[in-house]
Amino acid sequence: MITVCQYTGALKETWDKFIDDSKNGTFMLKRDYMEYHSDRFEDYSLMFYKENVLVALLPASVHGSEVRSHGGLTYGGIVTSRKVTVQLMLEIMETLVDFLNNEKKKSLIYKRIPQIYYRYPSDEDLYALFLHDAQLKKRTISSTIYLNDRISFNERRRRNIKKAVKAGLVVKQSDDYEQYILMLSEVLASRHETKPVHSSEELIRLSSLFPDNIKLFAAFDSNDVMLAGTVIYETPSVAHAQYIASSTEGRSCGALDLVFDYLINDKYKGKEYFDFGISNEGDGRILNEGLVTQKQEFGGRGVVYDEYILNF
DSSP states (O other), X not given: OEEEEEXXXXXXXXXXXXXXXXXXXXXXXXXXXXXXXXXXXXXXXXXXXXXXXXXXXXXXXXXXXXXXXXXTSSOOOOEEOTTOOHHHHHHHHHHHHHHHHHTTXXXXXXXXXXXXXXXXXXXXXXXXXXXXXXXXXXXXXXXXXXXXXXXXXXXXXXXHHHHHHHTTOEEEEEOOHHHHHHHHHHHHHHHTSOOOSSOHHHHHHHXXXXXXXXXXXXXXXXXXXXXXXXXXXXXXXXXXXXXXXXXXXXHHTTHHHHHHHHIIIIITTTSSEEEEEEOXXXXXXXXXXXXXXXXXXXXXXXXXXXXEEEEO
């Protein structure tokens, strides 16, 4: 029999250790990361036990009668131990559905953890969702490089890299999140009429909490002015570009191409995947052709980020 309880602060150490030992958890699902925006989301995370042994977690937030896994995260599906079989996952899902029904919830928005983050096969939740008639609500597509057998950069990217080298640009890790967010904010405002999800203060705090996972890499000119960069979210198998930005001057001299050349061919050549992130709007139904083309010219190919809805 599976039992379920809601997460409390007293269980933080248990939660975080389970994430570390799980088949499919990442640092973004640890409590210090989830709770940096706790003022914006009401936590509703759940923990599942089989004969008093913790076997699964669901990072979640509650929004009236709707539960989301998790409202403030890119993904947040059921995180499982290596002991979780198909049969056990079906028990976990049945227990989850019964619990949410008893709590008078009307729906669950389920953001699956993409396969590239798995440390061991973990698609049991997909089968359980299917048996409960969950519907695909949102599908976005990311551009990802398989680093063990990567596709070569196209000619345009190679030309830009040569241009950046000729201009004397250098790529290095930086802690100057203020300068980076300022540059990113200008790009997002002028090109997309949006703003970064994180402020520089939040990124500084998160990078101090997760120094092995959150890193900023940027290209600088001879006067040490930042021209382009990306914030990398690093997990055991994936280097994920969380933010990407280039100034007008940086675009004219191929600064961003030089950053990615360094990250893909040098810094992260021992990883399995380099993920550029999604190129979508409108719940995935609108593809930003220019953005996805740029990523594909580095050798990125499609990995989907799926979101399901389960109504009760």
